[in-house]
Amino acid sequence: MPHCTPGMKIGLLGGSFNPPHMGHRLVAEMALRRLGLQKLWWMVTPGNPLKDHGVLEPLSERLRLSRDIAANPRISVTGFEAAHKIRYSADTVQLLKVRCPGVKFVWIMGADSLATFHLWQDWQDIFTAVPIAIIDRPGSTLSLLSSPAAQTFKKFRLREERAASLATMRPPAWVFLHGPRSSLSSSAIRAAEKS
Structure with missing residues (x-):
């Protein structure tokens, strides 16, 4: 697990990163800047329970490629979920709250994940x-408005101009950030490599 101390504001960007690409880096750097974070943990998962593992590259390779792409001293690439045998994101959050008291974590994800977030465990x-x-x-912008997760927690949504205060807010609290977008996707990269 990367180093942290109480009071730090740390973003958590998890995913299979199969493969990682510059779109992931764009998301990480935008989160660091817009949310006023000191660090971001790029968490390479052992495998998403909702995705096919048959096309999953080894964790060591995905970690290596992620480190090459992240290339930012404020981004720590980690595979600690595998070391702790964590399968679900809710368990990751629970572990971090116990192991890192006083750290102000912010969960970061793409709008495409919000559309299916209600299928995630807990x-x-x-x-x-x-x-x-x-x-x-x-x-994915319109899926934000209609997703079950957005509907369930709609009264806790912050205005985008308040994004820098998100890390210090008591949950539930969430924000939708607009900005430069990348059309890159790991599944499209894998498909292009096959053909």
């Missing part, structure tokens, strides 16, 4: 444990 526990920043993705 998804409401994530919303009530840490503030969440949703990053706009091409073709």
Whole structure:
């Protein structure tokens, strides 16, 4: 697990990163800047329970490629979920709250993930444990408005101009961030490599 101290504002960007790409870096750097974070943990998961593991590259390779792309001293690439045998994001959040008291974590994810967030194990526990920043993705803006997660927690949504205060807010609290968007996706990269 990367180093942290009480009071730090740290973003949590998890995913398979299969493969990682510059769109992931764009999200990480925008989150650091717009949310006023000191660090961001790029958490390479052992595997998403909702995705096919048959096309999953080894964790060591995804970590190596992620470190090459992240290339920012404020971004720590980590595979600690595998070391702790964590399968679900809600368990990751619970572990971090116990292991890192006083750290102000912010969960970061793309708008495309928000559309299916209600299918995640204990998804409401994530919303009530840490503030969440949703990053706009091409073709996903409208899914924000209609997703079950957005509807369930709509009264806790912050105006975008208040994004820098998100890390210090008591959850549930979330913000939707617009900005530069990348059309890159890991699944499209894998498909292009096959053809």
